[in-house]
Amino acid sequence: MSVTHRLTAPAPGWTAATDVVVVGSGVAGLTVALNVRKAGLRAMVVTKAVLDEGSTRWAQGGIAAALGEGDTPEQHLDDTLVAGAGLCDEEAVRTLVTEGPDAVRRLIATGALFDRGEDGEILLTREGGHHRRRIAHAGGDATGAEISRALVAAVRTDPGVELIEHALVLDLLTDSEGHAAGLTLHVMGEGQRDGVGAVRARAVVLATGGMGQVFSATTNPAVSTGDGVALALRAGAAVTDLEFVQFHPTPLWVGPDAEGQLPLISEAVRGEGAHLVDADGVRFMVGQHELAELAPRDIVAKAITRRMQEQGADHMFLDGRHFGAEMWEHRFPTILATCRAHGIDPVTAPIPIAPAAHYASGGVRTDPRGRTSVPGLYACGEVACTGVHGANRLASNSLLEGLVFAERIAADLADRHAAGELPERTVDVAAARAARPVPLPPSEARAEIQRLMSRGAGVLRSAASMADAAAGLALIAEQAHSHVAEEKPADPRVETWEAANLLLVATALVAAAAQREETRGCHWREDFPERDDAHWRRHLITTLAASGDPVSTPEEQ
Numbered sequence: 001m002s003v004t005h006r007l008t009a010p011a012p013g014w015t016a017a018t019d020v021v022v023v024g025s026g027v028a029g030l031t032v033a034l035n036v037r038k039a040g041l042r043a044m045v046v047t048k049a050v051l052d053e054g055s056t057r058w059a060q061g062g063i064a065a066a067l068g069e070g071d072t073p074e075q076h077l078d079d080t081l082v083a084g085a086g087l088c089d090e091e092a093v094r095t096l097v098t099e100g101p102d103a104v105r106r107l108i109a110t111g112a113l114f115d116r117g118e119d120g121e122i123l124l125t126r127e128g129g130h131h132r133r134r135i136a137h138a139g140g141d142a143t144g145a146e147i148s149r150a151l152v153a154a155v156r157t158d159p160g161v162e163l164i165e166h167a168l169v170l171d172l173l174t175d176s177e178g179h180a181a182g183l184t185l186h187v188m189g190e191g192q193r194d195g196v197g198a199v200r201a202r203a204v205v206l207a208t209g210g211m212g213q214v215f216s217a218t219t220n221p222a223v224s225t226g227d228g229v230a231l232a233l234r235a236g237a238a239v240t241d242l243e244f245v246q247f248h249p250t251p252l253w254v255g256p257d258a259e260g261q262l263p264l265i266s267e268a269v270r271g272e273g274a275h276l277v278d279a280d281g282v283r284f285m286v287g288q289h290e291l292a293e294l295a296p297r298d299i300v301a302k303a304i305t306r307r308m309q310e311q312g313a314d315h316m317f318l319d320g321r322h323f324g325a326e327m328w329e330h331r332f333p334t335i336l337a338t339c340r341a342h343g344i345d346p347v348t349a350p351i352p353i354a355p356a357a358h359y360a361s362g363g364v365r366t367d368p369r370g371r372t373s374v375p376g377l378y379a380c381g382e383v384a385c386t387g388v389h390g391a392n393r394l395a396s397n398s399l400l401e402g403l404v405f406a407e408r409i410a411a412d413l414a415d416r417h418a419a420g421e422l423p424e425r426t427v428d429v430a431a432a433r434a435a436r437p438v439p440l441p442p443s444e445a446r447a448e449i450q451r452l453m454s455r456g457a458g459v460l461r462s463a464a465s466m467a468d469a470a471a472g473l474a475l476i477a478e479q480a481h482s483h484v485a486e487e488k489p490a491d492p493r494v495e496t497w498e499a500a501n502l503l504l505v506a507t508a509l510v511a512a513a514a515q516r517e518e519t520r521g522c523h524w525r526e527d528f529p530e531r532d533d534a535h536w537r538r539h540l541i542t543t544l545a546a547s548g549d550p551v552s553t554p555e556e557q
């Protein structure tokens, strides 16, 4: 299979070569790069902005692993399967929970400093859906920043890892057999590597993170525009579970018209005993679930949204006043500072919160070794769907998934290299040219796509709301086509490429969410409020039709 569609872009003006090209520099991408190096392969990491500019550095709560006394991978597996609401791939989860503890130890050996008690043991906290304290954290609530710091320091000192920052990857390149052979990218640089170029490689790893930016309100940074999923679709790869977007229950509510990345009040704050209360001070989670505020995220997000509707309010509150100043300062220094910067002091006042898009449980479908349906194209981290999260991710399983499956990809590449199955590849230039160029929407389309998605495919979904969203998205696509026909196309540049990726991912997400006529995990249909195992205990597999439209097909049961 070769790439069927590509973003409209100038022909590459420069080329480079490596063994393994990794797209993205979060926990997943950097872990792949460091580990393929150990197998004697050269790695090139290309990343859209600076190295630590992804979701990884924003992760607060921590990383889940059965490290504590009395905890076992089996118990971690049970909690993960419950959160996943019948759609987890049990073998993938088993891999995660059994390989997880050692993967965390290897991360510590790489230099990440986790919080420890006076006895030197790693401190563990609890988060929603976990029946045990098993979340390791760093810097109190700055776990991702510490992981990112340690991994960035490690790749910077490895001469076998080439780093290209400010490089937006556009599309996959294949050889004449349809095997991944490299990629095209746009570098905002100077000198030889400036503008659109091509990197030739023996294998390509997508580690591009999430897609939260398809919604107006999200905890994800600006770079999380779903580029990896869009690239994979254009390359003919299968993606799955796109409808399962986790909405974090407690981002800081900063006003009715807030857009873009919102500050997060970590679940760990509830883990340490903060209460969710409504405007009257009533703890509305008590009696709704045995774990009350620590119920799985979808349950908490739904309960908050329901209560907001009942009370005609646009936010609820998280009350951690009983922690006292000292605990806030030592356990949650970042959150405390962020709240205070927004004029709220959690020591003396409840924190206003409202749900926002947080995590993509679905993504590019992979097997247990991170291989996608396109040979030589791998995916790991949030862009991938390994089957670990099912219909809903258990809190703090994502950093762990990024680590474990990145290591597995590196192991697969090492094995193939050792077996002589990872030869240099020659790009099929004719096939790349034959791929249909996707018309680019104008950069202003980004905000419109986000509004349509938040209104039509957010925490509350129905056939009618999603039909509205789909119609709006189709109109944006039609206008982009018309502008090409009228010879007034949008300029190919970062903003319009990102808008095209957002449009494709949003369209695919809405198509899948409209098709899944049930409520499961973090997919909540108002018009189909029950879980329907008879019809829907299966995945929707999305691919791109020849027309360029995403098509979702239910997997055989």
Ligand SMILES: Cc1cc2nc3c(=O)[nH]c(=O)nc-3n(C[C@H](O)[C@H](O)[C@H](O)COP(=O)(O)OP(=O)(O)OC[C@H]3O[C@@H](n4cnc5c(N)ncnc54)[C@H](O)[C@@H]3O)c2cc1C
Pocket (backbone or CB within 6 Å): 023, 024, 025, 026, 027, 028, 029, 046, 047, 048, 049, 051, 052, 053, 054, 055, 056, 057, 058, 059, 060, 061, 062, 063, 064, 143, 144, 167, 168, 169, 170, 207, 208, 209, 210, 219, 220, 221, 223, 224, 225, 227, 228, 264, 358, 359, 380, 381, 382, 383, 395, 396, 397, 398, 399, 400, 402
């Ligand atoms: C606020 C917040 C708090 C979180 N807290 C936790 C937590 O406590 N525990 C937990 O387990 N998970 C948490 N998560 C989720 C977790 O942080 C992410 O799922 C995880 O870090 C994703 O890692 P990644 O390596 O896949 O992607 P990222 O860290 O997002 O990195 C993606 C990389 O890809 C690059 N990229 C994207 N597109 C392109 C392109 N076209 N070309 C080139 N480069 C590209 C980006 O620039 C970036 O470098 C949190 C997420 C957020 C947003």
